[in-house]
Amino acid sequence: MNDPHLLTLHVNGEEHEVVVEPRRTLADVLRHDLRLTGTHVGCEHGVCGACTVLLDDAPTRACLVFAVQAEGADVRTVESLGGEHGALSDLQQAFSDHHGLQCGFCTPGFLMLAEGVLAEQPDASREDIREALSANLCRCTGYQTIVDAVCATAQARREATA
Amino acid sequence: MKPAAFTYHRAHDLTDAVGLLTDLAAAGEDPKLIAGGQSLMPMMTFRLARPSALVDLGPLRRVPAMTAIADDPEVLALGALVTHHAVETAALSPGFAVLSDAMRWVGHLPIRSRGTVAGSLVHGDATAEWCLLALLLDAVVVAEGPAGRREIPADELFHGFYATAVDPDEVVVEVRFTRPAPHAALSEFARRHGDFAIVDAAVALELDGDAVTGGRVVLGGVAPAPVRVAEAEAVLAGAGDPGDALFAAVADAAATAIDPPDDPPVTAAYRRRLTRTLVADACRRAVPQTVGGAR
Numbered sequence: 001m002n003d004p005h006l007l008t009l010h011v012n013g014e015e016h017e018v019v020v021e022p023r024r025t026l027a028d029v030l031r032h033d034l035r036l037t038g039t040h041v042g043c044e045h046g047v048c049g050a051c052t053v054l055l056d057d058a059p060t061r062a063c064l065v066f067a068v069q070a071e072g073a074d075v076r077t078v079e080s081l082g083g084e085h086g087a088l089s090d091l092q093q094a095f096s097d098h099h100g101l102q103c104g105f106c107t108p109g110f111l112m113l114a115e116g117v118l119a120e121q122p123d124a125s126r127e128d129i130r131e132a133l134s135a136n137l138c139r140c141t142g143y144q145t146i147v148d149a150v151c152a153t154a155q156a157r158r159e160a161t162a
Numbered sequence: 163m164k165p166a167a168f169t170y171h172r173a174h175d176l177t178d179a180v181g182l183l184t185d186l187a188a189a190g191e192d193p194k195l196i197a198g199g200q201s202l203m204p205m206m207t208f209r210l211a212r213p214s215a216l217v218d219l220g221p222l223r224r225v226p227a228m229t230a231i232a233d234d235p236e237v238l239a240l241g242a243l244v245t246h247h248a249v250e251t252a253a254l255s256p257g258f259a260v261l262s263d264a265m266r267w268v269g270h271l272p273i274r275s276r277g278t279v280a281g282s283l284v285h286g287d288a289t290a291e292w293c294l295l296a297l298l299l300d301a302v303v304v305a306e307g308p309a310g311r312r313e314i315p316a317d318e319l320f321h322g323f324y325a326t327a328v329d330p331d332e333v334v335v336e337v338r339f340t341r342p343a344p345h346a347a348l349s350e351f352a353r354r355h356g357d358f359a360i361v362d363a364a365v366a367l368e369l370d371g372d373a374v375t376g377g378r379v380v381l382g383g384v385a386p387a388p389v390r391v392a393e394a395e396a397v398l399a400g401a402g403d404p405g406d407a408l409f410a411a412v413a414d415a416a417a418t419a420i421d422p423p424d425d426p427p428v429t430a431a432y433r434r435r436l437t438r439t440l441v442a443d444a445c446r447r448a449v450p451q452t453v454g455g456a457r
């Protein structure tokens with residue numbers, strides 16, 4: 001191993017110690033070292049968004065961050081969303097209800113992107129949501145159903161806090 | 163699609179960053195700074211860049227000056243690690259609001275939440291919005307190297323084909339925009355929303371009452387580096403009513419003056435047509451809503 005680094009990563013509220021080469025991306029460390037395979041990898045150069053995670057609450061391409069750069073940051077992956085025994089979060093349930101996924105490859109990235117966007121802009125309009133979701137690619141759904149799912153979640157969360 | 167091996171070094175303060183660059187180079191390494199990594203990492207995964215050592219500026223986010231946005235109506239100073247998204251969401255004074263407005267063209271939110279102003283300028287892509295805006299608003303890049311600090315004006319920054327005046331042993335610490343432009347806009351065309359533009363145009367108008375008295379026209383994607391188009395600016399200096407006739411003349415002058423690259427997917431003729439459309443569009447968007455009849 002070239003220049004191995006011992007890192008402490010904060011992922012989904014837990015601390016993990018890993019020894020990695022600096023060239024290992026956060027996406028690869030999550031998948032291969034921490035076995036959190038919910039984060040998917042498509043293009044590996046920032047275009048598709050399959051690898052999107054939250055880094056200190058900001059939606060981030062995990063393929064465009066070296067794991068060594070994520071030390072000290074709070075990382076959240078799709079595994080953090082669901083509850084016990086496979087229970088879905090409100091956003092995940094909305095994806096299911098609105099047919100926002102087919103093969104599901106892009107879904108973890110869209111979920112984490114949407115979580116980040118809704119946390120920052122709880123009042124996001126449909127247009128804002130479309131613009132934000134344009135960051136990620138989906139080869140199956142045609143996007144409208146993903147937009148529907150995120151808009152429905154935004155609406156439900158607004159009503160719940162009103 | 164994996165980067166080649168490198169050694170990793172964290173810079174804990176500015177002196178450390180400059181020192182690491184110097185020491186690594188002296189030891190025969192080929193060090194490079196990494197800020198947001200949103201340009202460097204794709205280059206490394208494609209193996210277009212193979213630095214043997216990376217010096218991470220990440221820890222410098224704790225240094226307040228490196229992420230500060232100091233907005234004075236006459237000069238806007240951005241710390242080197244200010245992100246595109248921080249500028250997008252900042253309430254800037256009217257002379258610099260064009261910077262916030264233009265950020266929606268820079269990639270997508272996840273790119274904008276990590277990518278930095280200084281990284282964009284040092285990367286020096288000929289269509290990068292920050293590079294055009296640097297020429298539009300007379301940016302000054304403050305760089306610190308082993309010999310101390312120096313200031314590089316935007317018109318000396320871009321050498322073309324991703325080369326810039328920032329030396330490999332220098333760290334950009336601040337970017338100052340010294341020319342407010344309250345009537346300015348950027349317009350661009352990319353095949354997919356969020357991609358680098360094929361051509362982009364930035365325009366700043368000088369207005370006296372309802373009349374145009376001058377302005378700047380900057381283009382990206384028509385030469386190896388972003389360029390100001392003197393011929394188009396001369397038309398604006400010739401004065402006139404801010405309307406379609408004047409803007410068409412400005413756009414024509416710009417499209418005629420340039421000698422854009424001609425490659426099979428994107429011909430020179432196509433880049434000229436885009437230039438004509440985008441310059442006119444940026445001019446129209448630059449006119450304040452209060453000027454009657456312009457829209």
Ligand SMILES: Cc1cc2nc3c(=O)[nH]c(=O)nc-3n(C[C@H](O)[C@H](O)[C@H](O)COP(=O)(O)OP(=O)(O)OC[C@H]3O[C@@H](n4cnc5c(N)ncnc54)[C@H](O)[C@@H]3O)c2cc1C
Nearest residue numbers: 046195197198199200201202269277278281282284290334
């Ligand atoms: C999918 C995708 C789409 C994109 N679309 C666009 C777009 O439409 N428009 C656009 O402009 N950009 C776009 N980008 C690039 C993005 O804007 C980058 O954030 C930016 O170009 C570089 O900033 P960075 O902080 O990420 O720099 P890095 O990638 O970390 O570094 C880039 C270069 O700058 C040097 N550098 C960085 N900081 C400093 C410093 N302080 N001092 C000296 N040298 C430094 C590095 O050594 C390196 O050579 C896109 C990127 C991706 C992945």
Ligand code: FES
Nearest residue numbers: 042043044049063
């Ligand atoms: S795998 Fe990261 S954006 Fe495609």
Ligand code: FES
Nearest residue numbers: 102104138139140
């Ligand atoms: S559901 Fe198949 S790629 Fe989106």
